Amino acid sequence: MFDAAVIGAGVMGCSTALHLARGGMRVALLDRGAICREASGVNAGTLTLQMTRAALIPYALRAHEMWLRMPEWCAGGDVLATACPGLSLAFTEAEAAMLEERARFRRAAGAPIELVSGRRAMEIEPGLSDRVLLAGHCPIDGFSSAYLTGRAFRPALLAAGVALFEKRTVSGVDREAGRFVLETESGPVEARRIVLAGGVWLEEMAGWLGVRLPIKVLVNQLVVTERMPPVMRTVLGVASGLLSLKQYANGTVLIGGGWQGIGDRTRGGLAVRAENFVGNIRLAAHALPALREARVVRAWLGLEAETADALPAIGPIPRVEHAWIIGSVHSGYTSGPYFGKLLAQAMLGAEPDLPLFPIDRLLAKEPA
Structure with missing residues (x-):
């Protein structure tokens, strides 16, 4: 029997499992696919504070440092995290007011x-459009190669003794005296504690334990260009949050911003929504005119989960002893490794370095 079973092997599940194992627990980590191949492996890899909720800034600051130092604490694993300044742009008076607030x-x-003027923003990022009115400048920003996340965590998890059960779908959880029994197609897995870390599937997973936890699902579109000469040296966004731009070392430019595609949590991402694809590309070229000459190589979709208040679900599950939950927060990749570390601290009986986010506030009310 395991001391803890973590269901869901995204960045938060991997970090939780790793820190639990390093704390002395015998840990199983289960996922219906390969580790970090859902949202944690297909997102834009942005490590920005300017798209992070104010309440999460202290967490994101610590997580930013973890990403940059990942080869040190993750047994050599590397996501090619790059530190650089970030700019959030305003093109209209309304956007400027939003940016200021x-x-x-x-x-x-x-x-x-x-806050800096448009002229100063162009000094920081010479390729910018001259139509920028105002910009938020943050020296602490950056990005990673999200597709490397699972490859980075795997050796650390194995070195810590975590039992990896990939392509092992959990269909339900039974509670018995002093243990949980996870139902899988390859037989049961037993553990004294469980962690639900299933991202967009947390709503269904919480239902296994009789908990009604509404989770919103976003189907984000991302686009990557061909390799280009250097056209930017910062991470760029806009005040509305509808743009995320960064250029990787190989010259490709990743364009994101949460424009929605077609899909759902059951079927996954199904198709790019043409009008949103065009809108995203036009906004990117408006902000950085050099992109007008770029050719798109491919586009893809990634599912993102959000709670009702876009803050995390991290903490014990009410009325279910030894059951915990983590996930479903806007821009969760940015703070993911630190969230997992905090939850592991709590499960190991220590006081977390920063407060968790208990889910009592989120639970759907039972009908009278």
């Missing part, structure tokens, strides 16, 4: 964001 809250939470 959000920067104020994020600064109060500890993010070193300053």
Whole structure:
């Protein structure tokens, strides 16, 4: 029997399992596919504070450092994390007002964001459009190669003694005296504690334990260009949140921003939505005119989960002893490794370095 079974091997599940194992627990990590091949492996890899909720800035600051130092604490695993400045752009007066308000809250939470003029923004990023009115500048920003996330975690998990059960679908959980029995097509897995870390599938997984936890599902579109000469040296976004731009070392430019595609949690991402694809590309070229000459290589979809307030679900599951949950937060990749570390601290009986986010606030009310 395992001391803990973590169901869902995205970045949060992997980090939780790794830190539990290093804390002395015998841990099983299960996923219906390969580790970090859902949202954690197909997102834009953005490590920005300017798209992070103010309440999560202290967490994101610590996670940013973890990403940059990943080869040190993750047994040599590397996601090619790159540190660089970030700019959030405003092209209209309404966007400028939005930028000012959000920067104020994020600064109060500890993010070193300053507002700069459009002219100053062009000095920081010479390729910018001259139509920028105002920009938020943050020296702490960056990005990773998200598709490397699972490859980075795997050797660390194995070295820590975590039992990896990939392509092992869990269909339900039974509670028996002092243990949980996970039902899988290859036979049961028993553990004294469980962690639900299933991202967009947390709503269904919580239902195994009689908990009604509504989870919103986003079907984000991403686009990558051909290799280009250097056209940018920062991470770029817009105040509305509808753009994320970064250029990798190989010259490709990744274009994101949460434009929605076609799909759902049951069938996954099905198809790119043409009008959103065009809108995303046009906005990118508006912000960085050099992209007008770029050719698109491919586009893909990734599912993202959100709670009702876009803050994390991290903590014990009410009325189910030794059951825990983690996941489903806007831009969760950015803070993912640190969230997993915090949950492991709590499960190991220590006081977490920063508070968790118990799910009592999110639970659907039973009908009277």
